[in-house]
Amino acid sequence: MTKSNIGIRPISGALGAEIRGIDLSERMSEQTFLAIQTALNDNLVIFFRDQSITPEQQLDFARRFGTIETHAYAKGLDGIPEILPVVKEADDRAANFGGIWHSDVSFHEVPPMGQILYAKEVPDAGGDTIFANMYMAYDALSDAMKSMIEGLKAIHTGERSYGASNSQVTLRQSQFSHSMDVKVKDDAVSEIAHPLVRTHPETGRKSLFVSAISMQRLGGMTHEESQPLLKFLTSHARCPEFTCRFRWQNRSIAFWDNRCTQHYALNDYHGHRREMHRVTIAGERPT
Helix, strand or coil: CCHHHCEEEECCCCCCEEEECCCCCCCCCHHHHHHHHHHHHHHCEEEECCCCCCHHHHHHHHHCCCCEECCCCECCECCECCEEEEEECCCCCCCCCCCCCECCCCCCCCCCCEEEEEEEECCCCCCCEEEEEHHHHHHCCCHHHHHHHCCCEEEEECHHHHECCCHHHHHHHHHCCCCCCECCEHHHHCEEEEECEEECCCCCCEEECCCCCCEEEECCCCHHHHHHHHHHHHHHHCCHHHEEEECCCCCCEEEEECCCEEEEECCCCCCCCEEEEEEEECCCCCC
């Protein structure tokens, strides 16, 4: 497969592109790999349609971009723990996995580089995913705001998502425990500080690094002192002009750079089953 076979079609003015002319079940040449890597850096999230791949082929594709990680709180496929089945059954009405604006597991000391999500079964309508460009979110800030937040760090924790002491987490887990095997753990309350502005290790560009579900406060400040700025930044980050929306079809793939995007999985398909297979690629500590 050569680079000349590849077509790249942007799906919005902010980010996102569909990649055509690639069969991810085939062995990938170095030229094709570099073309995909460039497309990801240029578009932040890339999409592939009509891909018939096995779990092993999904892992092979992901390994070209880095080391694979398993999810600390959710059970992977039997025999293939590196692949996380993201499932919502037709009778689950209360919650869906990833149904809030977020950067994936930002409460880890080393958050992921990216995710590769493969649609196994999706409803005819609903269940879209919205992505937001955090380069644009940073660039759109005033110079005064950029100066204010440069050097500031936010304290992240997984307590609100997976904390064993959080009654809301326990309630949410019970509401869709038959769809996914998600565990709460005491170690989810551990705190980690990450900069509000991070620099991408490959592009050198600055982006806003915020995640509403995991940020507790700013380093050196109280919760009350931190909230006005954190609320502004998280609201600003999801400005519609920074986003694209992807409509899933069976056998579609989304591959996003978690270092410079946020995303939101819409929960608008009650009464219909949705199953995705997710692979996580290890990243580096934000700087």
